Amino acid sequence: MSTSGVVHVRCATCGAQSEQxxxxxxxxxxxxxxxxxxxxxxxxxxxxxxxxxxxxGYVVDDIHKRPRLxxxxxxxxxxxxxxxxPELAHMFHQRALHCERIRDKSGAIRAYLCAAWVxxxxxxxxxxxxxxTACVMLVKRRxxxxxxxxxxxxxxxxxxxxxxxxxxxxxxxxNTDDRRLxxxxxxxxxFQKALAEKDDFAAHCRDEIDLESxxxxxxxxxxxxxxxxxxxxxxxxxxxxxxxxxxxxxxxxLDELRPREMNRPYHEYDGxxxxxxxxxxxxxxxxxxxxxxxxxxEEFLDMLESHVVSSSTLREKVTLQNEIxxxxxxxxxxxxxxxxxxxxxxxxxxxxxxMCMDDLFTDDSSRIGFVEPQG
Ligand SMILES: [Zn+2]
Numbered sequence: 368m369s370t371s372g373v374v375h376v377r378c379a380t381c382g383a384q385s386e387q388x389x390x391x392x393x394x395x396x397x398x399x400x401x402x403x404x405x406x407x408x409x410x411x412x413x414x415x416x417x418x419x420x421x422x423x424g425y426v427v428d429d430i431h432k433r434p435r436l437x438x439x440x441x442x443x444x445x446x447x448x449x450x451x452x453p454e455l456a457h458m459f460h461q462r463a464l465h466c467e468r469i470r471d472k473s474g475a476i477r478a479y480l481c482a483a484w485v486x487x488x489x490x491x492x493x494x495x496x497x498x499x500t501a502c503v504m505l506v507k508r509r510x511x512x513x514x515x516x517x518x519x520x521x522x523x524x525x526x527x528x529x530x531x532x533x534x535x536x537x538x539x540x541x542n543t544d545d546r547r548l549x550x551x552x553x554x555x556x557x558f559q560k561a562l563a564e565k566d567d568f569a570a571h572c573r574d575e576i577d578l579e580s581x582x583x584x585x586x587x588x589x590x591x592x593x594x595x596x597x598x599x600x601x602x603x604x605x606x607x608x609x610x611x612x613x614x615x616x617x618x619x620x621l622d623e624l625r626p627r628e629m630n631r632p633y634h635e636y637d638g639x640x641x642x643x644x645x646x647x648x649x650x651x652x653x654x655x656x657x658x659x660x661x662x663x664x665e666e667f668l669d670m671l672e673s674h675v676v677s678s679s680t681l682r683e684k685v686t687l688q689n690e691i692x693x694x695x696x697x698x699x700x701x702x703x704x705x706x707x708x709x710x711x712x713x714x715x716x717x718x719x720x721x722m723c724m725d726d727l728f729t730d731d732s733s734r735i736g737f738v739e740p741q742g
Contacts, residue, residue: 369393369408371415379433380441381423387430390415398574401555402527403520404484406572413481417458426461435469444468452494456485460498472509476502476524483531487570499532519552526559531570535563539596550580553590561595564625599624606633607670609640609688632667635659639695648694649724649733656695660702668712671696675740678720690735697736713741 370391377384390412397406404410418430424445425434434441448460463478479502486495506528510521522541529538543556558576562568580588602624605617614637621630639654646652674692676685699705700715710716718739723732 369412371412376418376429376431378420378423378425378430380425380430380438381420383420383422385421385430387418388415389418398572400527401559401571401573402480402524402531404480404570413485414455416481417455417462419458426458426465428462434465436465440468441465449494449497452482452498453485453489453491456482456489456491456494456498459485463498463501467505472505476505476509479505496532499528503528503532503534515547518547519549522548522552523555526556530559530563531568533568538563539599541596543594543597548590550588550590551578554578554592557590557592557594561624564595564599566626566629595624603633603666603670604673606630607636607667607674607692609691611641611644614640632659632662632664635662636667636695640691647733648690649735650721651733654695654698656698656702657704659695660699660704661706663699663705663709665709665712668696668699668709671699672713672741675738677740678722678737690737693737694735696738700738701736718742 370393371388372391373386374389375384376387393409393412395405395407395409399405417426417428419426420430423438425441426445427434436444444464445461447464448457450457452460459478459482463475463482466472466474466478479498483495483498483502486492486498503525506521506525510518510525513521526538526541529535529541538560541556541560543553543560548556554576555573555578558571562571582588598620602617602620605613606621608614608617618630618633618637621633627634635658639656639659643652643654648654671692674689675696676689676693696715697719700712700719715738718741719736720739721734721736723734
């Protein structure tokens with residue numbers, strides 16, 4: 368149950384008295400969300416978490432508390448709050464800016480989160496993203512100076528903020544082997560990474576995973592779940608290798624890790640290589656890259672690019688894997704089917720070159736289009 372009542376409070380900023388609604392009691396019965404947003408009933412009381420003085424506009428959890436800031440400075444700060452946000456979110460943003468100024472990092476983090484939650488409820492996705500992005504900076508700073516327990520909570524929060532703002536690269540980079548992680552934090556981190564790889568940026572609840580660190584009274588569990596980011600990175604590497612069997616296994620694993628549509632370039636690449644099997648690589652026998660060029664994206668091009676070597680590399684040191692990737696990239700970069708936004712990808716057009724390969728046993732020489740490494 369949550370109960371509330373009307374109270375009369377004198378504003379610490381302007382001295383005027385006003386009626387405010389305050390929560391007397393509220394409980395949360397279930398597990399919170401991954402970003403610690405409380406469950407019902409507490410969740411529905413968010414409108415009462417702040418007071419606003421109707422006379423001067425001072426916003427704080429209790430307007431009887433002093434702002435620890437000059438009035439003029441406070442109003443100037445309030446001016447900077449995002450007025451495109453829903454009204455309650457705007458109030459939380461004002462509070463967040465105030466907390467930031469008086470170096471109350473925890474207060475600011477909390478206020479930004481509240482603002483994001485109000486935006487979530489109102490369907491204001493852009494507003495929610497702005498509030499979470501501001502929160503990320505603060506959480507990172509908070510993590511530099513805090514005890515082990517706080518650090519873990521911040522890690523859990525940061526993982527959710529990064530996923531909810533679509534900041535996948537940064538989430539992938541969070542280290543699941545960090546010795547400071549306890550069972551629950553590591554499990555949460557792995558869970559967040561798996562959600563992100565599945566393109567899931569929605570709110571999730573802590574009760575979706577078993578975070579109990581003890582099986583029974585004596586047996587402490589250790590988190591051994593595989594880090595999906597590491598698994599993904601490994602599968603992506605293998606999915607562009609020229610060994611058919613390794614590639615097939617990697618493709619299956621990739622489809623387990625994330626929606627098949629995201630793996631389309633790798634499936635197309637596989638198809639091109641299988642079709643080309645037994646044929647030489649030269650301009651007479653180009654790879655069939657129409658669908659591949661259409662499906663290409665930066666992630667896939669980067670995987671191929673990792674096999675590019677410079678034209679001055681000793682001929683004996685250039686592997687078939689290098690040649691195939693360089694020739695494939697040449698064809699993709701010169702393909703009319705490459706999406707417009709990738710046309711100038713890493714200034715590919717400037718890096719194209721053609722090489723003549725002499726066949727020692729005949730008078731023939733074949734021409735192959737290659738790319739130079741990125742500068
Ligand atoms: Zn006031």
